[in-house]
Amino acid sequence: MRVAAVVAVCIGCAVVIASGVVLLLQYENAPGDAGDTPSQWPRGSVLALDATRPTLVVCAHPRCPCTRATIGELERLMARLQGKIVSHVLFFTPSDAPLQWARTDLWNSAERIPGVAVHSDPGGIDARKFGAVTSGHTVLYSRGGDLMFHGGITGSRGHAGDNAGSLAIESLLRDGVADRTQTHVYGCSLLDQHLQDGD
């Protein structure tokens, strides 16, 4: 009887484990909405395009756990590029929320990265100008305002490490070409539910 109960428990647990692993892997590898990124630097953005170096903009949700990997990758990317680009991080802030809402550890982490300017983006207005609807959406524009890259700089949801986005950006800045200029974005949505439904 006891053996049967234990076997039943084991089978149940095995099923839960197998299912959980599958679901987790699916979730981890399920990209967010890629959005519609403009090919030219959007007009009316609160950010200014740098005329001397390419400009990198990361649109992030300050409370998205997955974006912590994006900030980490940004930090490594900035370290490797050594001032070759100008970086901005736009942290989504609900329009009715105080500015402190966005002052999270992600904000602080981004703020500590040399060469990165951190900005609050109330209501995600500016992010939407860059076509970003998923936290971690990164865009790279040339000095002339041409879109060079857009997508995520993590390989999966919340997973730090080598990824196609970072490799593409580095390749573009180093060689001018890259095997891809767009990657999947893994992160929380920057849009409220009603805006998503409206889309």
Next chain:
Amino acid sequence: MSNTHTVQETSRLSDECSTRAEELLRDHQQTIYVRTDRMFGCLMVLQFLGGVVTAYIVSPLTWAGSASEPHIHVWAAIFLGGALTILPLSLVIAFPGKAASRHVIGICQMLMSALLIHLSGGRIETHFHVFGSLAFLAVYRDWRVLLSATIVVATDHVVRGIFWPQSVYGVLTATPWRSLEHAAWVIFEDVFLIVAIRQNVLEMKQVALHRARLEMTNTLVEAKVKDRTAELEQVNRDLEVEIAERHRAEKEANSRQERLRAIFESAGEGIVTIDAQGVIESLNAAAARMFGYREDELVGQNVSLLIPPPEGKQHENYIESCLRTDRDVEGKRKDDSLFPLELAVSEVHIAGMHLFTAIIRDLTHQKQLQCELAQAQKLESVGQLAAGIAHEINTPIQYVGDNTRFLEEAFGGLDTAWDGFDKLLQAAKEGHIDQPLLAEVEAALLRADIEYLREEVPLAIEQSLSGIGRVAKIVRAMKEFSHPGAEEKCLVNLADALETTITVARNEWKYVAEMVTEFDPELPEVSCLPGELNQVFLNLIVNAAHAIGDALGEVGVEKGTITVGTRRHGERAEVFVRDTGIGIPKKIQDRIFDPFFTTKEVGKGTGQGLAIARSVVDKHGGTIHCESTEGQGTTFFVRLPLKAQENTVEAHEYENTDSLR
């Protein structure tokens, strides 16, 4: 044979030791498995909680703009982590120590590592959890568990390396060498851990072997201890029994000692213990009272204080002599007065000490009684002799009386004749004697029968004087026999004393026996108390007469013979009284000197005669014994020292009787 047995025994013990070592190793491993299972059970729970907390901290919510909902990592931490915890935990609870349990634990631990890595956002630092887990799994000291865990890790890396290399390697594309490198690091650790496990297991085997040997040694020691304990318990029980017995014996000894002490203290006779030097060790109240001292005054004193010289100055020889028999000696009281005592000394050896115990009886009263008894016996003898003596006196008194009356009558006839002669004398003076006067005188002479009187009166007077002499002799004999007032010893001619006694007792023997005397004229006088010694002789002669009388009564023949004589016997004077009576049966010869022992009919004897005779002879330092043959007669011998040895006590020499009768 013994060596073969020893080799076999050694081989058997070695096999048992190896078997036991294997058991111990298995037990130890099982203990480790169970303990490690429990540790991992706890670790799983902690990891589960840590995973939930990590998920809650790192990725509590997933956002959509300003809206949020719990992050899938939280649910993964709860459910997936829960499943990874419950599965091994249930096995730990249900099957602790089982191989399947620890393999499942190893697999789940690796999966838990993957989950935690995932929950931490793939932090490279979290990958150390894998290596930590492998090290922790090594605690099982079972390399197979490491293999299971390593397979899980390798599978995870291979599968994900193939399908999602970026999730495991952080790169978009990974060569098989990358998987091999990762696996190599894990295997690298596994090698270290397996070597350590192998070394540890070897040490465990050694420990188990040592422990088995120790157990075997302990078993042997315990067996010996058990045997020894059993022996000790038995000894203890024996000791308890012995102690109880000793307590009982001690109690009994104390009780007996108290009783003996009470008897010692309450004894009517004096008891004195002295050491070999004559120092008084102890004495009882009777002894102290007897000598007029307190007990503490005498303890430690020399016994010579109580025994006057010469005995007191020669106590060692004296004690030695006293050991042989009881002695009558004189004791000295505190007020220096002397008193007779009977001394019985026994020798004891107590705890290496040589002691003498003297039983002392105050004979003062006994001596008085003896004197009174002797006097009474003498009076008895006198009483018994009185009739005979009266008879002896009566005969001469009768014929003295007859002769006196004859002389009275003769004197009456002579008185008439004397008147005639007076008248005849007056007539002659006047010168006219006439015939009638002459005829009257002649007639008076005829009447007086002068011729007869001239013949008979001298005879009558001579016979009367003889009779008076006879009476005087008897009276003198009586006087000499009794010797009133003769309390001091004096020199006595034994023949005279015996003659006197024979005379006094004449009426006792003359009807049954002829008396024959055989006195040694050369025998010196003897220092003695004649009155008491005469009593002895009288008793012996009367007994001889009675014995002959009994013989005559049976046989009815002519008189017997009593022979009384004296002679020298060495340094002693011997008196013997021999009769031809019935003799003394051999079986009672030892008892004839006992007080109140008699074979005579009631009223004829008191049983005191020979007892007093012996007492008197003892007092004189002499001996008395008899030789008797039943039906032929008895001879009593009294031997008295020829040299006066006042106050000299010698051993009573009791010669007797086996050769007699």
